[in-house]
Amino acid sequence: MRIVEITRPGGPEVLQIVEGPVPVPGRGEVLLQVLAASVNRPDIQQRRGLYPPPPGVTNIPGLDAAGRIAAVGEGVSGLAIGDAVCALTNGGAYADQVVVPAVQCMPVPAGFSFIEAASLPEALFTAWNNIIWLGRLGEAETLLVQGGSSGVGMAGIQMAKLLRRARVFATASTAEKRDACTQLGADAVFDYREDWAGAIRRHAGEHCVDVALDAQAGPNVQVQLDLMAPDGRLVFIASHQGPTAEVNIRDLVRRRLTLTGSTLRPRPPAYKGKIAQALVAQVWPLLETGRMTTRIHSVFPLTQVQQAHAVLDANEQLGKVVLSLDEEQARDVPGRA
The missing domain is CATH 3.90.180.10 (Medium-chain alcohol dehydrogenases, catalytic domain)
Structure with a gap:
C-alpha cells in the first residue's frame, strides 16, 4: 500500500x-x-x-x-x-x-x-477533551478561544454555544477568519495581532473569562490569567510561542485559577x-x-x-x-x- x-x-x-x-x-x-x-x-x-x-x-x-x-x-x-x-x-x-x-x-x-x-475526529476530540472535560465549561459561562478559525477553534465555538449556551470570545488574524468565527456563533472576535486583551476588557470588563483554550503559551499566559474570572481555567493544547512563562502566583492563588493542558495522542x-x-x-x-x-x-x-x-x-x-x-x-x- x-x-x-x-x-x-x-x-x-x-x-x-x-x-x-x-x-x-x-x-x-x-x-x-x-x-x-x-x-x-x-x-x-x-x-x-x-x-x-x-x-x-x-x-x-x-x-x-x-x-x-x-x-x-x-x-x-x-x-x-x-x-x-x-x-x-x-x-x-x-x-x-x-x-x-x-x-x-x-x-x-x-x-x-x-x-x-x-x-x-481530531478537532472534535481535542475540543471536547479540553473545553468540556478539562476546562469544565459550565452553562452560560464565558469561553475564550485563541485561534478561533482553526479546526479545533471552530469545533470549540460551536460546542460551547450549542451545548453550554456559553458566551464565546475568539481571536483570529484576518477579517475573513473573524467573520467565519462570528458565523459559527462567537459573540465577539478580536485580532490577535493587536491588543486583543484590552479589546476584551473594553467589551466585557475585568476578569470576564471562565475558560480559555490556548495553543500559544509563552508571553500570552499571564495576559490570559489577568482576564480570568475567579475559579477560571486556562487550558493549553500547545506552546507555539514558547514552553515557559512567568506568572503571578499570588494572583493565581487569590482567584483560585487553574492552569492545565493535554496531549491526547498518548x-x-x-x-x-x-x-x-x-x-x-x-x-x-x-x-x-x-x-x-x-x-x-x-x-x-x-x-x-x-x-x-x-x-x-x-x-x-x-x-x-x-x-x-x-x-x-x-x-x-x-x-x-
Missing part, C-alpha cells in the same frame, strides 16, 4: 510517498481502508521533528481518517467489514490502510461525505473511546441536523501531500485541509442512493 514517509525533519519537501506493508489489526482493533484523511497541526510538528509519536506508534503521520472497515480484529463487536466510519487514529492515516482501536471509530454522520467526515484507547461515545451521543445529532457544521478549506490528492502541508505552513487555511486517497469514493455520502 502507499504510505507517506517523513524522510527527515524539515519542510513539506521531506514528505515522500513510498510502498509499505499492510498492517494487521490486533485484538480490539480494525483495519480501515482510508478514503480521506485530514491534515492537522500535530502532523506539521511531527514533520518538523518537534512532535515524535509515542513509543510503539507508527511514524506514518495522520491523526484522523474516514473510510470503510476492511478487516476486524479479535474481540471487536458492533463493527463489520464495509462499515463507513471516521476515526481518531494514533498515527498512520496518511496511508491507504490504517489500524485503529475499534473504540476510536464513529459512524460517518448521516449526510456527510467521507471527506467531510475525515475533518471531524492516552489509552479506553479514554479516547469514552470521548467517542460522548461525541456520538451529543455532537452527532447536531451535525446530522445541520446545527453544527464542518468547514473544508481545500482537498488535495495524496500525491500532493507536500502542497497540503504548505498550506498549513503558510497559515492560509480557513477550515480543514483534507487528503483524498480515492477521489471518487472520498466524495461519496454513505447511505445515499
Whole structure:
C-alpha cells in the first residue's frame, strides 16, 4: 500500500510517498481502508521533528481518517467489514490502510461525505477533551478561544454555544477568519495581532473569562490569567510561542485559577473511546441536523501531500485541509442512493 514517509525533519519537501506493508489489526482493533484523511497541526510538528509519536506508534503521520472497515480484529463487536466510519487514529492515516482501536471509530454522520467526515475526529476530540472535560465549561459561562478559525477553534465555538449556551470570545488574524468565527456563533472576535486583551476588557470588563483554550503559551499566559474570572481555567493544547512563562502566583492563588493542558495522542484507547461515545451521543445529532457544521478549506490528492502541508505552513487555511486517497469514493455520502 502507499504510505507517506517523513524522510527527515524539515519542510513539506521531506514528505515522500513510498510502498509499505499492510498492517494487521490486533485484538480490539480494525483495519480501515482510508478514503480521506485530514491534515492537522500535530502532523506539521511531527514533520518538523518537534512532535515524535509515542513509543510503539507508527511514524506514518495522520491523526484522523474516514473510510470503510476492511478487516476486524479479535474481540471487536458492533463493527463489520464495509462499515463507513471516521476515526481518531494514533498515527498512520496518511496511508491507504490504517489500524485503529475499534473504540476510536464513529459512524460517518448521516449526510456527510467521507471527506467531510475525515475533518471531524481530531478537532472534535481535542475540543471536547479540553473545553468540556478539562476546562469544565459550565452553562452560560464565558469561553475564550485563541485561534478561533482553526479546526479545533471552530469545533470549540460551536460546542460551547450549542451545548453550554456559553458566551464565546475568539481571536483570529484576518477579517475573513473573524467573520467565519462570528458565523459559527462567537459573540465577539478580536485580532490577535493587536491588543486583543484590552479589546476584551473594553467589551466585557475585568476578569470576564471562565475558560480559555490556548495553543500559544509563552508571553500570552499571564495576559490570559489577568482576564480570568475567579475559579477560571486556562487550558493549553500547545506552546507555539514558547514552553515557559512567568506568572503571578499570588494572583493565581487569590482567584483560585487553574492552569492545565493535554496531549491526547498518548492516552489509552479506553479514554479516547469514552470521548467517542460522548461525541456520538451529543455532537452527532447536531451535525446530522445541520446545527453544527464542518468547514473544508481545500482537498488535495495524496500525491500532493507536500502542497497540503504548505498550506498549513503558510497559515492560509480557513477550515480543514483534507487528503483524498480515492477521489471518487472520498466524495461519496454513505447511505445515499
